[in-house]
Amino acid sequence: RVLDACAAPGGKSAHLLERDPSLRLTALDVDAARLQRVRATLARAGFDADDERVRLHAADAAELDAWWDGAAFDAVLLDAPCSATGIVRRQPDVVLHRRESDIAALTVVQARLLDALWRTLAPGGVLVYATCSILKAENEDQVRAFLARTADARVEVLGPDFGHDCEVGRQRLPGEDGGDGFFYARLRRAG
The missing domain is CATH 3.40.50.150 (Vaccinia Virus protein VP39)
Known part of the structure; x- marks a missing residue:
């Protein structure tokens, strides 16, 4: 499932x-x-x-x-609502439409989704958290905060094909290999 x-x-x-x-x-x-x-x-x-x-x-x-x-689900994919700052290469107007208050509101939504969806995951299951953002608040900081409040969550290492190591996930930057910027974290629920 x-x-x-x-x-x-x-x-x-x-x-x-x-x-x-x-x-x-x-x-x-x-x-x-x-x-x-x-x-x-x-x-x-x-x-x-x-x-x-x-x-x-x-x-x-x-x-x-x-x-x-x-x-319970065996796997959950959460491609979370985000600032879309990773697609700036293709859509440069993204930066014109984002305010600091937008980021704060989005991080609240992301945390709410992570917390709720974690409850649907079977022990031993995997949740992949992804954004098309390059902002730490939506990516590494979000995952670190989730790990701090979620005792049964563990980060699993993703390979170098997924971008730069951020300890709790991987970050691809806009333009790398001709693509957009993305963040990925793979979280396993303790069994």
């Missing part, structure tokens, strides 16, 4: 299903219209969103009572 917690537009969900046809995927997005984009992406990739192994929910991922059936 795998959860794609902020699934729109659906590319990550489709890729997960392509890589492992046996998995049971739950894809969430807070916006029902964006969730329809997930449905369309899955259809283009040859997957039926109404298949019994795929569940789509329009819900706030942190509001567990609204969507979670109580069955």
